[in-house]
Amino acid sequence: MRRWNGWGEEGVVYPVPAAARAFLEAQFGPGTPPRDVDLGEAVAGIPASRLPEHPLVTTDPVERLRHCAGQSLGDWINLRGGTVPSFPDGVAYPLTEGDVRDILRYAEAVGAVVIPYGGGTSVVGHLSAPPGDRPVLTVDMRRMNGLVRLDRRDHLATFQAGVRGPELEAALRAEGFTLGHFPQSFEYSTLGGWVATRSVGQFSLGYGRIERLFVGGEVETPTGTLHLPVFPASGAGPDLREFILGSEGRMGIITLATVRVTPLPExxxxxxxxxxxxxxxxxxxxxxxxxxxxxxxxxxxxxxxxxxxxxxxxxxxxxxxxxxxxxxxxxxxxxxxxxxxxxxxxxxxxxxxxxxxxxxxxxxxxxxxxxxxxxxxxxxFRAPYLRNTLWEMGYALDTLETATTWSRVSETIEAVERALRRGLEEIDERVYVFTHLSHVYPHGSSVYTTYLYRIAREPRETLRRWRVLKKAASEAIVRCGGTITHQHGVGLDHLPYLESEKSPRGIEMLRSVCRALDPRQMMNPGKLFR
Ligand SMILES: Cc1cc2nc3c(=O)[nH]c(=O)nc-3n(C[C@H](O)[C@H](O)[C@H](O)COP(=O)(O)OP(=O)(O)OC[C@H]3O[C@@H](n4cnc5c(N)ncnc54)[C@H](O)[C@@H]3O)c2cc1C
CATH class of the missing domain: 3.30.70.3450 (Alpha-Beta Plaits)
Structure with missing residues (x-):
């Protein structure tokens, strides 16, 4: 069973050896293990659902709890501290594209907001239910996980978009192929989620980002189906795939995705x-x-x-x-x-x-x-389990990332690390910070920074510390001219910094494309733009 308030399967533990505990204590002093709410307490705080019945929708409070957040540190703190601000009113589990269309019609009829949900591994607040009068329906794509077609001559495979990393690779490997896309969240994240967040895998230098692998598919939008046909290349005007890549659930639900595949390497x-x-x-x-x-x-x-x-x-x-x-x-x-x-x-x-x-x-x-x-x-894929153990020791771990040109890489690393190290000086708390470069390009590199700090007694204070640190680091990224995100997406957490990157006109362009597909703004509102 997957943990409802942390990473991964319940039985899997990443132990921290004694020497490593001593190392961490030397960085910030001993942590105080937090008192987290248990499942019963968390469920008790969920208000009654506002959704009328539908055969594909459950309003079970445990399901609603399991879909109320992703894996950002803010999500963790709220889940563990019992301070989640809002919950979806129901969760739908479609099996076919027809089901998705049916669910969108139902949502429109009852005035609901729709949040597409892949593997729930978002780390930037993509999945949070917006507060307000409109009921919220989360659409979990996990049952739409089949290989629809493998074309050996063209090296193309079409999957239902809810397929998770291990399911996708197992289906391809059985036929002698691989997608070669291995984000660290591979265990749970889905093809639709990868496309919707412009994901990057650990072997991106060889296989490319998801942008290079995603060649077409289908998207169910509130105004109808958007077909993205597959061509090896095309000069026919702007490429509509680019609107769907990074669309974060705002333009519709990706139901089918065709990807380039490669024969398995020896x-x-x-x-x-x-x-x-x-x-x-x-x-x-x-x-x-x-x-x-x-x-x-x-x-x-x-x-x-x-x-x-x-x-x-x-x-x-x-x-x-x-x-x-x-x-x-x-x-x-x-x-x-x-x-x-x-x-x-x-x-x-x-x-x-x-x-x-x-x-x-x-x-x-x-x-x-x-x-x-x-x-x-x-x-x-085991490293993320360390986050559970560290939390239980009293330490919060978060990561953030950017990409910038080679001439700015060192300056950016220094600025982000400095902002984080100094972030909690006012309360005399140390922040332990380190960085790697893991996706490189001829013109620049991603910069991926991990930071740890001590959990406070009160969840609200732990959350405040996270917000202070996240803001300081994000501002440093923007000041240095880096992108606000190289791979995690925008969600709620990076929203304040998007306009400086895209320009007001660019945001207006995005807004009008979304309006064309979703005039009532029912698809994941509040993400990408307000
Ligand atoms: C431990 C850990 C490691 C990670 N490592 C990486 C990494 O190496 N590389 C990387 O790029 N990211 C990484 N991430 C971030 C995250 O895994 C990616 O953003 C991933 O692509 C999200 O996929 P998902 O299926 O879990 O989507 P979700 O988290 O469920 O959703 C993310 C967004 O996509 C939308 N969405 C999901 N499915 C669909 C669909 N079918 N149609 C339309 N919209 C949809 C949602 O509405 C939401 O806005 C990591 C996260 C964690 C927790």
Missing amino acids: RESIHAAFFPGQEQGIAAVRDLARSSIPLVMLRLSLAEETTATLALAGHGRAVDLLDRYLALRGAGEGKSMLLYGACGSPKDVRRALGQATKIIKEHQGIPVGSMLGRIWYKNR
Whole structure:
């Protein structure tokens, strides 16, 4: 059973070893485990549903609780503290495109707001029910999870959009293909959610962002079905897929999505290297991003993240040995760890990693083989479970991200980290901050920052601290000229910063497209624009 107030399956626990606990305490002092509300208390606070009956809609309070939020830290604090501001009045589970149309008609007839729901892994407040007089209906797409068509000649697959990562890959792998899209939320997130949030997977360097993989589909809107036909390329005016990518449920419900697929690679191999300092690491990934070496991933943990990763791994003796070896080779304190990976035939993988290693060495990188890459690969979807354990120890963990041009990367990292580190100075609380670069492009990179702070006794104070930190970091991103989000989307949390990026005219354009598809503004109102 999936946790209703945290990440993942109830039985799965990510233990924090004693040495890692000591490391965390040294950063901010001991945490105080919070007193969270239990399921019974949380359900008791849910008001009666305002929706009339419909065969596809449940108004069961537990279902409504399970769909009232995503996975942003604000969502967590509200769920765990019993302070969720509003709940959907019902949850619908369509099975077919016809069901979706039926649900939209019903919602329109009863004056309801509709929130499309994929895997519920949003981290920016996409799924919150807007307060107000209109009833709220969440449409959970989980039953629309089938492979509709696989075209082996064209390397295209059409899925119902509620398919989750593992279901999608299992269906493709059985036929010898992969989509190659592996966001860290892979376990639960869905194809429709990926498209609606412009998601990015861990192997984006090889397979591309979802924008490159999504080639067409169908969207049910309040004014009818929008068909997006598939072409290998087209010069026929603006590409309507671009309106659906990142539409965050505002334009309709994506029911079918056609994606490019790739024959399964024979081998995937990830190696690690260390740099004496993070600037050498940044220069190396920039050169690698500009090279034509066919890598599928580059992930550079900057100095503090390298320290945290090695400390939290809990393999004390092995890490000591590695530290001593690297110090002898000139990478002591301040070192940065790079993971770099390739997929393909054994020969292609060997060649790509060999070429990459050459560039890494030109930047004083020290290759250490594939062991750390294998550990990362094994745990790559397990890491989010750590958030549950940290919370129970009294620490809140959040992440935020941007992308910017190479000339601004270092300045942006510094500004975001500084804003977070200083964010709670006024109450004398420390914030522990670290960053990595995990999606790189010839012209720039994503910047992904993780921060931890101590949970307060009162949920409202924990929430206040989060808001202060989120605002400070978002303002730093905007000041540095970065995008407000490289991969998580806008939701409610990034809404205040969108207009400075899109311009008032750009927002008006979006508004009018939404109006054409949804004149009554019933689709996920309040997201992308007010
Ligand atoms: C632990 C963790 C790790 C993450 N790692 C990554 C990562 O590596 N890369 C990344 O890009 N993101 C990541 N995310 C963010 C999140 O997983 C993505 O935004 C994901 O694409 C959301 O998919 P979902 O199916 O869960 O959508 P939901 O969270 O259910 O919904 C997100 C938005 O999409 C809309 N939506 C969902 N389905 C449809 C549909 N069928 N039609 C229309 N609108 C729809 C919703 O209305 C909502 O506005 C992570 C989140 C967590 C919690």
